[in-house]
Amino acid sequence: MFEAVVLPVAPSIPAIQESAAGAVAALAVEDLSHSFGKRVALDHVSFTVPPAGFTMLLGLNGAGKTTLFSLITRLYSSRSGDIRIFGFDLRRQPTRALERIGVVFQQPTLDLDLTVRQNLRYHGGLHGMRPSDCEARAREELARIGLSDRADDKVRALSGGQRRRVEIARALLHRPNLLLLDEPTVGLDVDSRRHILAHVRALCREQGLAVLWATHLMDEAADEDSVVVLHQGRLRASGSVRTVCAETGTDALPSAFAALTAGERRP
Numbered sequence: 001m002f003e004a005v006v007l008p009v010a011p012s013i014p015a016i017q018e019s020a021a022g023a024v025a026a027l028a029v030e031d032l033s034h035s036f037g038k039r040v041a042l043d044h045v046s047f048t049v050p051p052a053g054f055t056m057l058l059g060l061n062g063a064g065k066t067t068l069f070s071l072i073t074r075l076y077s078s079r080s081g082d083i084r085i086f087g088f089d090l091r092r093q094p095t096r097a098l099e100r101i102g103v104v105f106q107q108p109t110l111d112l113d114l115t116v117r118q119n120l121r122y123h124g125g126l127h128g129m130r131p132s133d134c135e136a137r138a139r140e141e142l143a144r145i146g147l148s149d150r151a152d153d154k155v156r157a158l159s160g161g162q163r164r165r166v167e168i169a170r171a172l173l174h175r176p177n178l179l180l181l182d183e184p185t186v187g188l189d190v191d192s193r194r195h196i197l198a199h200v201r202a203l204c205r206e207q208g209l210a211v212l213w214a215t216h217l218m219d220e221a222a223d224e225d226s227v228v229v230l231h232q233g234r235l236r237a238s239g240s241v242r243t244v245c246a247e248t249g250t251d252a253l254p255s256a257f258a259a260l261t262a263g264e265r266r267p
């Protein structure tokens, strides 16, 4: 359990206001494909994530969620298709695009032998933050997530849920406008899952963040979310929960998801 602390809204990066005079999507994926040898992981996928609000990226194992995240974060380069982040083309303007996203990867990436503060400082350095800014932001984000008193503990001493919370604080340090989380609650107990989801939903509401949350757990979705459904590398549906239910002739997201992902599983 932790008490979330509500802090003032962080200022956004000014250039976004300029480029987002219209409602520029936080993320626009267009005709994106990616293969590992002969295995097609993403097959002509197109969808958008609204400039603010919570979007669930739903897919079973092997749907292509992590491959998509790897392309958006440029761990892999896309050979076919386009990705724009707040209007910035990831291939042509990678710095401007990438500085707008924060990422929590599926596999934990904190250094267990560094303290919480040192992990955050390292991340700030990678983003070119001044040490004093980084220190102030680390304090803010650790307070927000209820871990101020653990700043000087080694990450190894934290629970799985606390480590995830530090990863979220780290992802927000440079004030991104789009937060990507790849199955962030995997391996956590019910209480930690609930609190992490509630925390990210609160961030989304209070700071006007756009969030893309990948999961296969239907109980993490809410009626007001936008959803993107991937299955076996293909886009099966995207839009509001209501639209996806209407399109599948179902009355709830779990039934819609079951209908959209029925059929042969890939070996």
Ligand SMILES: Nc1ncnc2c1ncn2[C@@H]1O[C@H](COP(=O)(O)OP(=O)(O)OP(=O)(O)O)[C@@H](O)[C@H]1O
Pocket: 036, 039, 040, 041, 059, 060, 061, 062, 063, 064, 065, 066, 067, 068, 266
């Ligand atoms: N590095 C890789 N080399 C070869 N094939 C890969 C690689 N990474 C992913 N794949 C394949 O690409 C497809 C999509 O995998 P991906 O990990 O993106 O799915 P996912 O939706 O994230 O699944 P999970 O929920 O299990 O993490 C799968 O068939 C997977 O085996």
